Amino acid sequence: MDVLFGIFLVGTGTILSAAxxxxxxxxxxGIVVGLGVVGFLWFTLGDMSGIIKWTLENMYLFLHLLAGLGIVCIVLTYPVIKRVTL
Structure with missing residues (x-):
């Protein structure tokens, strides 16, 4: 579980730093503030019980999906940073 969560954190960290x-x-x-406002409104005004229930019932699947997202972020780091002048 720690490795899966670590892969997610490393992947999101690399894509965020590259972007x-x-x-x-x-x-x-601007992007972070915009996403933060949307996430705040969704969290306060929306119904999160279904997502939270699914996450708690399928903990291992959720962690594997997070690790997969981390690997996708690591792979997408190269196209983002490829044409940047150093």
């Missing part, structure tokens, strides 16, 4: 380097701080700050 931050490619697009700049202000652009990424």
């Amino acid at each position: 931050l380097y490619r697009f700049g701080y202000l652009w990424m700050l």
Whole structure:
């Protein structure tokens, strides 16, 4: 479980740092604020019981899906950072 969650954290960290380097701080700050507002509204106004129930019932599947998302993020880091001047 720790390795699966670690792969997710490393993958999301690499894609976020690559996007931050490619697009700049202000652009990424706007995206994070926009996603944060949408996530806050969804969390406060939406019904999260189905997602939380599925996550708790299928913990191992959820962790494997998170690790798969982390691997996809690691693979997508190269196309994001490929044409950036150093």
